[in-house]
Amino acid sequence: MASASTPTPGTDANAQLARRIPEEIATEGNFDLIDEICAEDFVDHTPMWETTGRDEFKSRMQSLLDSFGEFSATVEETVTEGDTVAMRLTLRGTHAGEFMGVEPTGxxxxxxxxxxxxxxxxxxxxxxxxxxxxxxxxxxxIVELPEM
Structure with missing residues (x-):
């Protein structure tokens, strides 16, 4: 297992590639990178939506960053198996714009x-x-948990 701060020797190139979406696209807003690292028919599955293609992904990422100011996605650890990279991240941000129909809470x-x-x-x-x-x-x- 490789952590975000100290990758182990021989860290897989797939892990380095996978990290670029949270680190450079989501956190830094470098949307031009999508054309360089994502396949033309790239698919992104999330609980909110399924995005197909680079242009739709750019639009979803822009919408996310418009909704959440100071957004960051920190890779805490990665595990690579064959062509798949599993990552555990921490997401942070401030609700500064409409998200899923909900006005900003600040x-x-x-x-x-x-x-x-x-x-x-x-x-x-x-x-x-x-x-x-x-x-x-x-x-x-936005959601209130019931009392236990």
């Missing part, structure tokens, strides 16, 4: 996120993204 969130990325011919072909949506919506005050 509140901050910090949640975990699991991402599986499939690499094909040196390009990112597909991702399955599973953020802690309940945790995020609770921290933003």
């Amino acid at each position: 509140k901050r969130f910090e949640v975990g996120n699991m991402v599986f990325t499939r690499i094909e011919d040196g390009m990112i072909a597909e991702r399955w993204v599973d953020p802690d949506m309940l945790g995020m919506l609770t921290q933003l005050g």
Whole structure:
């Protein structure tokens, strides 16, 4: 297992490629990189939507960053098996714009996120993204948990 801060020797090139979406695209907003590292028919599966193709993915990423100011996606650890890279991330941001029809609350969130990325011919072909949506919506005050 390789951690975000100290990759082990021989860290797989697939892991380095997979990390570029959270680190350079989501955190830094470098959307031009999508054309360089994602396959033309790239598919991104999330609980909110399924995105197909580079242009649709750019639009979804822009929408995400418009919704959440100071957004960051920190890779905590990676595990690579064949053509698949599993990543555990921490997502952070401030609800600064409309998200899923909800007006901005101005509140901050910090949640975990699991991402599986499939690499094909040196390009990112597909991702399955599973953020802690309940945790995020609770921290933003959008959802209230029942008392235990």
